[in-house]
Amino acid sequence: MDGGRWTDFQTRGREDTVTRGVHRLTVSTCLHVSVSPAHHRPPSTTQRRGFTFVELLMSLTLTSILSVVLGGIILAAHEGWEHSNGLSEASQQARISQDRIAYMVSQAGQYKLTGQPTTLGIAVVESTYLFVRAPEILVIWRGGRMGGMSALGVQTRLPTVNELVIYTPDPSDPTHLIEVVDPANTNSLDFRAANFSTSIQTILKSPACQKTLLCDRVHTSDLSMFSFSQTAVGNIRFEKLDSPTDSELTGIVAGTPAWFNLVWAQGIVSSSTGMRQTTIRMEFQIEPRPLPLNSNAAVSAIPFFSSASNRYVYQP
Numbered sequence: 001m002d003g004g005r006w007t008d009f010q011t012r013g014r015e016d017t018v019t020r021g022v023h024r025l026t027v028s029t030c031l032h033v034s035v036s037p038a039h040h041r042p043p044s045t046t047q048r049r050g051f052t053f054v055e056l057l058m059s060l061t062l063t064s065i066l067s068v069v070l071g072g073i074i075l076a077a078h079e080g081w082e083h084s085n086g087l088s089e090a091s092q093q094a095r096i097s098q099d100r101i102a103y104m105v106s107q108a109g110q111y112k113l114t115g116q117p118t119t120l121g122i123a124v125v126e127s128t129y130l131f132v133r134a135p136e137i138l139v140i141w142r143g144g145r146m147g148g149m150s151a152l153g154v155q156t157r158l159p160t161v162n163e164l165v166i167y168t169p170d171p172s173d174p175t176h177l178i179e180v181v182d183p184a185n186t187n188s189l190d191f192r193a194a195n196f197s198t199s200i201q202t203i204l205k206s207p208a209c210q211k212t213l214l215c216d217r218v219h220t221s222d223l224s225m226f227s228f229s230q231t232a233v234g235n236i237r238f239e240k241l242d243s244p245t246d247s248e249l250t251g252i253v254a255g256t257p258a259w260f261n262l263v264w265a266q267g268i269v270s271s272s273t274g275m276r277q278t279t280i281r282m283e284f285q286i287e288p289r290p291l292p293l294n295s296n297a298a299v300s301a302i303p304f305f306s307s308a309s310n311r312y313v314y315q316p
Contacts, residue, residue, distance in 0.1 A: 109149025169234030
């Protein structure tokens, strides 16, 4: 190869090398640009930076609605629990009170004075509110809270006040059913006396009486239109039923056909005595929750009914 051709080849080789280098540089630059990280790109004009005012209002509205709904559900559940708990408490108080009274009735004593028939120491006394008479006081001769009169048999003396147990709504707060005794009063008291009811009312007003609370949820009725002295009366009612009744025994001679035809308890009767039964029926209206006196709350009282009996040998 001559010198001219060699020189020309070298020149073209250098130019080709330079050209290929330029291509490589161009491709490398293009690749570098095409694979560059995204954060090197300018921010898009459509990218969100936060919530709009309308979106905030909608979210607050939805949150408020959910809060109201959940609050209502929680409140309803709480009220349901309170009502259920109140029903249980009212039932417990009523049953305990009625069971105690029933036991006292079964333990009442008897007495018989000369010339008088056998008398059972149980009586229902009515309270008078002008034109309204409420049989709300039950008097039992049991020997006080300690009892023991029934085990002593028929007594030949009058009962004494300190041997009585009285059940009545509290005169100072008719929503309370109380048990009353007067342990220091030794005065005698005849259940057949004409002034028996007046004597019981006087005993209840004595400051020496001891009161035991049995129930604090008694429903009350407003009697302001009938009485000027008291506007609320506890809904406690007692009823005394005798078999045979006092009117049936009046004028009856023992041993006669009329005597034997009377309705005696369990049909037990002889020519001189008969098995008589006294039944006390009770109605208590109890509130599921304690209410203040003279409350205007809606009537929600629950009536509880019970009865207790005492059988004894009656001799005219």
